[in-house]
Amino acid sequence: MAIDFNQTKEKMQKAQDALQRELAEIRTGRANPRILDRVQVEYYGAMVPLNQVASISVPEARMLLLTPFDKNALDAIVQAINMSDLGLNPASDGNIVRLAIPQMTEERRKELAKDVKAEAEKSKVAIRNVRRDAMDTIKKDKDLTEDEARDHEDKIQKLTDENIKSIDEIAAQKEADLMKI
CATH class of the missing domain: 3.30.1360.40 (Gyrase A; domain 2)
Known part of the structure; x- marks a missing residue:
């Protein structure tokens, strides 16, 4: 019952891809x-x-x-x-x-920025759920020694941190696009 790091990585990447699809549909001041x-x-x-x-x-x-x-x-x-x-x-x-495509008001920009943050938070939750599932799999695996389990958990946590950081960067870029006049 060994942990499949590639599958975990793939699931986290899918959360990022879903965020990018959702953010592409939020309109900025430009035609898209x-x-x-x-x-x-x-x-x-x-x-x-x-x-x-x-x-x-x-x-x-x-x-x-x-x-x-x-x-x-x-x-x-x-x-x-x-x-x-x-x-x-x-x-x-x-x-x-x-x-x-009309020029957006400052109020509308701020409203859309909140939507961006909400979508980013949904993606972070999805990534954390993938992490939780992977951690549960590691804990249930009786064949792993404590050191191996800790190494796997550290690897999963690093992967999670990288993906959360990417989500933050994607959201920050979209917010910057929204706030441009």
Whole structure:
């Protein structure tokens, strides 16, 4: 019942990856197509991700351009964006949809920074849970001597500390992006 350090490391890395995915969807002052990842469009009776019914491009720093693959989906795209909680107003000219990303207020920036911290804390909890599981496995392993168990625990703790530090760095970078004007 030996501890698998690679599996533990992989689980901790997945927590970091999940954080990066979540933070990519929090919008900063710049246009980022990832903010539309959760938008679902009703297309011929089925809910479909927006990126499957339209191409998304960034022609300017504060503008997203959506070009539907099927012109009949244009109204559904506009409706889906209006129904989302993104706070964006789509402008359609009959062929494409333009999304202007408004300048964020200081209050909104601080609110989003709190969201970043909350997401980072969730990732830290996930990493600590992985550590706890690994420590439990070490304690249950009767074949390990006390020194080996202590060495394994130290290794797990170092791995945890490294991952927590990475989470903090990722969150700090996103907060810095949010606070830029």
